[in-house]
Amino acid sequence: MANEKTIANASESGTDKLLLIDGNSIINRAFYAMPPLTNSSGMHTNAVFGFTTMLLKVLEEEKPSHLLVAFDAGKTVFRHEGYAEYKGGRQKTPPELSEQFPLLKELLRAFSVPQFELPGYEADDIIGTLTRRAEEQGQTAVVVSGDKDMLQLASDQVTVLLTRKGVSETERYAPEEIAEKYGLTPAQIVDLKGLMGDSSDNIPGIPGVGEKTALKLLAEYGTVEEVLAHGGEIKGKLGENVRGHEDSARMSKELATIFREVPLEQQWTDLAWRGYDASALAAALRKLEFKSLIERLDLSGSVAGDDAETGAAAPVYEAVLVRGADEWAALADALPAAEALLVEANGDNPHQTEGIGLAVVSGEQVFVVPYARLGEPDAGPLRAWLADADAEKRGYDLHRSELVLARSGVELRGQTFCVQLAAYLLDPTEADPSLTGLLSRYGLSGVQPDEAVYGKGAKFRVPDEEALAAHLAAKADAVRRLAGPLAEALEDAGMRRLYYELEQPLAVILAGMEKQGIVVEASALEELGKEFQGRIEQTTAEIYRLAGFEFNIGSTKQLGDVLFEKLALPVVKKTKTGYSTDAEVLEKLEPYHEIVRLILHYRQLTKLQSTYIEGLLKEIRPEDGKIHTFYRQTIAATGRLSSQFPNLQNIPIRMEEGRQIRKAFVPSEPGWRILAADYSQIELRVLAHISGDEGLKEAFRQEMDVHTKTAMDVFGVSADQVDGNMRRQAKAVNFGIVYGISDYGLSQNLHITRKEAAAFIEQYFNAFPGVRRYMDDIVDQAKRDGYVKTLLERRRYLPDIRSSNFNLRSFAERTAMNTPIQGTAADVIKLAMVRMDEALRERGLKSRMLLQVHDELVFEVPPEELDTMRELVPDVMSKALQLDVPLLAEVSAGVNWYEAK
DNA sequence: ATCCTCACG
DNA sequence: ACGTACGTGAGGATA
Numbered sequence: 001m002a003n004e005k006t007i008a009n010a011s012e013s014g015t016d017k018l019l020l021i022d023g024n025s026i027i028n029r030a031f032y033a034m035p036p037l038t039n040s041s042g043m044h045t046n047a048v049f050g051f052t053t054m055l056l057k058v059l060e061e062e063k064p065s066h067l068l069v070a071f072d073a074g075k076t077v078f079r080h081e082g083y084a085e086y087k088g089g090r091q092k093t094p095p096e097l098s099e100q101f102p103l104l105k106e107l108l109r110a111f112s113v114p115q116f117e118l119p120g121y122e123a124d125d126i127i128g129t130l131t132r133r134a135e136e137q138g139q140t141a142v143v144v145s146g147d148k149d150m151l152q153l154a155s156d157q158v159t160v161l162l163t164r165k166g167v168s169e170t171e172r173y174a175p176e177e178i179a180e181k182y183g184l185t186p187a188q189i190v191d192l193k194g195l196m197g198d199s200s201d202n203i204p205g206i207p208g209v210g211e212k213t214a215l216k217l218l219a220e221y222g223t224v225e226e227v228l229a230h231g232g233e234i235k236g237k238l239g240e241n242v243r244g245h246e247d248s249a250r251m252s253k254e255l256a257t258i259f260r261e262v263p264l265e266q267q268w269t270d271l272a273w274r275g276y277d278a279s280a281l282a283a284a285l286r287k288l289e290f291k292s293l294i295e296r297l298d299l300s301g302s303v304a305g306d307d308a309e310t311g312a313a314a315p316v317y318e319a320v321l322v323r324g325a326d327e328w329a330a331l332a333d334a335l336p337a338a339e340a341l342l343v344e345a346n347g348d349n350p351h352q353t354e355g356i357g358l359a360v361v362s363g364e365q366v367f368v369v370p371y372a373r374l375g376e377p378d379a380g381p382l383r384a385w386l387a388d389a390d391a392e393k394r395g396y397d398l399h400r401s402e403l404v405l406a407r408s409g410v411e412l413r414g415q416t417f418c419v420q421l422a423a424y425l426l427d428p429t430e431a432d433p434s435l436t437g438l439l440s441r442y443g444l445s446g447v448q449p450d451e452a453v454y455g456k457g458a459k460f461r462v463p464d465e466e467a468l469a470a471h472l473a474a475k476a477d478a479v480r481r482l483a484g485p486l487a488e489a490l491e492d493a494g495m496r497r498l499y500y501e502l503e504q505p506l507a508v509i510l511a512g513m514e515k516q517g518i519v520v521e522a523s524a525l526e527e528l529g530k531e532f533q534g535r536i537e538q539t540t541a542e543i544y545r546l547a548g549f550e551f552n553i554g555s556t557k558q559l560g561d562v563l564f565e566k567l568a569l570p571v572v573k574k575t576k577t578g579y580s581t582d583a584e585v586l587e588k589l590e591p592y593h594e595i596v597r598l599i600l601h602y603r604q605l606t607k608l609q610s611t612y613i614e615g616l617l618k619e620i621r622p623e624d625g626k627i628h629t630f631y632r633q634t635i636a637a638t639g640r641l642s643s644q645f646p647n648l649q650n651i652p653i654r655m656e657e658g659r660q661i662r663k664a665f666v667p668s669e670p671g672w673r674i675l676a677a678d679y680s681q682i683e684l685r686v687l688a689h690i691s692g693d694e695g696l697k698e699a700f701r702q703e704m705d706v707h708t709k710t711a712m713d714v715f716g717v718s719a720d721q722v723d724g725n726m727r728r729q730a731k732a733v734n735f736g737i738v739y740g741i742s743d744y745g746l747s748q749n750l751h752i753t754r755k756e757a758a759a760f761i762e763q764y765f766n767a768f769p770g771v772r773r774y775m776d777d778i779v780d781q782a783k784r785d786g787y788v789k790t791l792l793e794r795r796r797y798l799p800d801i802r803s804s805n806f807n808l809r810s811f812a813e814r815t816a817m818n819t820p821i822q823g824t825a826a827d828v829i830k831l832a833m834v835r836m837d838e839a840l841r842e843r844g845l846k847s848r849m850l851l852q853v854h855d856e857l858v859f860e861v862p863p864e865e866l867d868t869m870r871e872l873v874p875d876v877m878s879k880a881l882q883l884d885v886p887l888l889a890e891v892s893a894g895v896n897w898y899e900a901k
Numbered sequence: 902a903t904c905c906t907c908a909c910g
Numbered sequence: 911a912c913g914t915a916c917g918t919g920a921g922g923a924t925a
Contacts, residue, residue, distance in 0.1 A: 650909035745915030
């Protein structure tokens with residue numbers, strides 16, 4: 001390709017000039033200097049953009065014949081050896097920046113710019129070494145950096161360009177300029193640092209010595225050593241500080257000194273730069289979507305082919321579609337080195353979905369098995385590998401994979417890392433759980449959205465095997481690429497144990513519970529449904545009679561017309577689209593018209609009928625008479641589970657009519673019992689623990705009724721003076737406290753004025769000062785850190801906590817108060833589930849854990865284990881996590897879930 | 902698809 | 911002055 005092009009080339013004029021760029025320093029400057037910028041696939045690109053504009057500018061101005069971008073490498077820079085805190089004060093690199101390093105390196109390759117890094121050395125050491133060698137050989141060099149330390153390299157032959165303000169503006173420093181600006185020689189720059197330190201690198205210097213003082217001292221004494229030698233002459237506090245921090249000053253100078261003897265094999269002469277390949281650069285810039293740069297470099301004609309159009313990176317793996325004996329054999333050979341697994345299925349409900357295909361990544365190959373072939377005899381080794389608990393599986397949504405495989409009789413064991421679960425822990429509020437979404441969050445690409453491959457909704461089609469293989473291979477490779485960075489991020493966030501000891505084992509336990517399922521007697525539901533149906537018809541007729549005509553009671557629009565226009569009842573509340581008719585509104589309207597009570601009753605009955613009778617009946621599987629829910633571990637922002645298809649965490653209990661539904665939930669074997677155990681007041685106990693409030697802790701230690709205790713303290717009365725109404729109000733206050741109290745919310749709940757609610761809250765905080773302190777502290781903490789965490793280090797980020805929008809900020813503040821409470825309670829019961837699973841196994845019990853309902857665990861138990869389980873379950877639950885207050889779990893058993901109360 | 906309503910902790 | 915209690919999932923109506 002005769003496409004070589006240079007901006008300029010100094011060697012044509014006979015002078016060699018070496019340009020050395022401090023990659024880390026410049027990309028950092030660029031990141032903070034440029035506004036946020038992303039391309040259409042969500043990659044952050046602002047730092048790369050800034051870097052590139054800087055690069056183009058200096059190439060144009062300096063016209064170098066030789067060129068290098070040096071990067072820091074590895075974590076243990078040799079300077080650490082003497083001083084562990086070196087650079088310790090540095091902020092962690094934000095992911096939005098770190099994800100740009102690979103992009104920059106790729107772009108530099110397209111520029112044909114030599115780049116390197118050397119483990120154990122920083123970029124400035126490499127640059128220092130190369131400038132020294134250039135000097136020795138009588139050549140000139142230009143160094144570009146944002147770091148003032150680099151000025152120590154300036155000489156007759158070496159010029160330093162420091163970025164100023166932005167990134168493409170630089171300031172030129174030869175020794176004269178340094179003398180002019182600081183009155184120092186380049187060599188004295190390290191003395192300057194030695195005295196004044198550098199907070200960004202955690203170099204201490206001498207306390208109380210800033211730039212001014214340091215320059216004054218150096219003007220007088222010349223070097224750190226001389227300053228220290230004359231420490232006795234320096235008067236006052238300054239002299240004291242100098243004399244007291246001699247070691248610190250010497251060490252700081254040493255840390256600031258660039259090491260110029262790096263064992264580099266490359267000579268600067270190896271770094272000749274002859275320009276870039278226009279088509280490669282155009283493709284790279286297009287991928288980054290730097291249209292202005294493409295234009296500026298006049299590259300718009302240089303885009304070759306479709307590949308450049310889409311900017312697709314060349315895959316570094318080979319997709320192998322498994323169709324026959326040869327591929328099966330190759331797959332079997334590759335299994336011991338498998339790095340990632342992907343199981344693709346076609347629907348949301350893993351208990352109903354059919355597998356589409358399966359992919360295994362091993363080295364440079366990704367084997368893709370169309371799902372139907374999993375039953376072939378040749379699949380034996382693959383099935384054995386899947387079932388081998390010692391063969392580690394890294395995957396995406398392994399919980400779902402296990403269920404999908406189980407449906408076709410394939411066992412999955414040995415799950416060690418799930419990128420979806422890991423990503424959830426790192427940011428549980430991130431909405432897009434797709435692999436593509438995950439990739440873009442981590443600055444990676446190369447996978448098409450599922451929708452683009454399969455279509456969505458009714459148009460869902462599995463493409464031909466080759467296209468399928470390409471897609472599944474890309475996804476499986478994406479899992480491999482994500483696993484390392486995610487695992488590292490978990491470590492960095494202190495969530496290693498949360499992941500490996502709690503969430504990952506729990507995923508397997510949940511899959512077990514779901515596969516087990518719970519028997520629901522269709523006949524019982526149908527009986528109950530008939531009864532509801534009769535009452536619905538009766539109520540409907542009565543409503544029509546009172547209205548004077550028939551209408552759709554279930555339509556809020558029609559109902560609104562009837563209530564607020566025909567019957568002219570007062571409008572209490574409006575929604576975005578019309579009149580509000582929710583239960584709260586209807587309760588207020590009850591005194592005005594008889595019809596209102598009937599509507600409430602109608603609502604209650606139709607809810608039970610459609611959601612619980614008809615809804616559950618549809619979910620009973622004819623093969624086993626059971627309902628198999630699907631617990632989702634990566635949905636709730638607080639760390640709770642959620643339950644789908646159907647939701648078994650919202651089966652009625654508060655109203656007797658609805659509670660009857662629970663009679664249909666029965667054991668799967670004759671004579672067995674349903675046993676349910678629930679934590680008593682777990683959230684308030686957690687609050688007592690994390691707030692450390694003495695009064696609240698004492699109440700739980702005495703096993704007092706916490707609402708009565710609250711009433712006593714808030715109303716200032718003795719236990720026997722607390723009446724039902726006071727206790728009810730105190731209970732509402734306790735709920736409010738857990739939810740993140742606001743006077744408005746409490747006033748709504750108790751139907752009192754905001755002022756009265758505020759007075760209650762004030763009374764509460766006076767009675768429980770530790771709780772007030774917790775609420776204040778947690779909000780401060782959230783403002784400072786940007787997130788809150790639970791006892792087990794689960795995190796939730798609250799970006800709105802610093803919002804200037806009152807609503808957003810208030811919401812975030814309440815969330816900051818609530819999440820550690822609700823989330824720690826979630827931690828506790830999850831831990832109890834892991835321990836319970838172990839306990840059942842260790843003791844060889846036949847009892848099975850079936851359901852979790854946030855603070856409750858439901859089991860089915862054979863009669864001979866009933867006594868054991870009545871003790872074991874509450875025991876394990878109460879010991880799941882040691883708090884400053886007891887954790888009490890109450891247990892009950894019966895022939896169905898209703899009776900286990 | 903989105904809104905409203907309501908079941909649970 | 912602002913105007914919501916925290917966290918979910920599902921069904922039916924409507925646009």
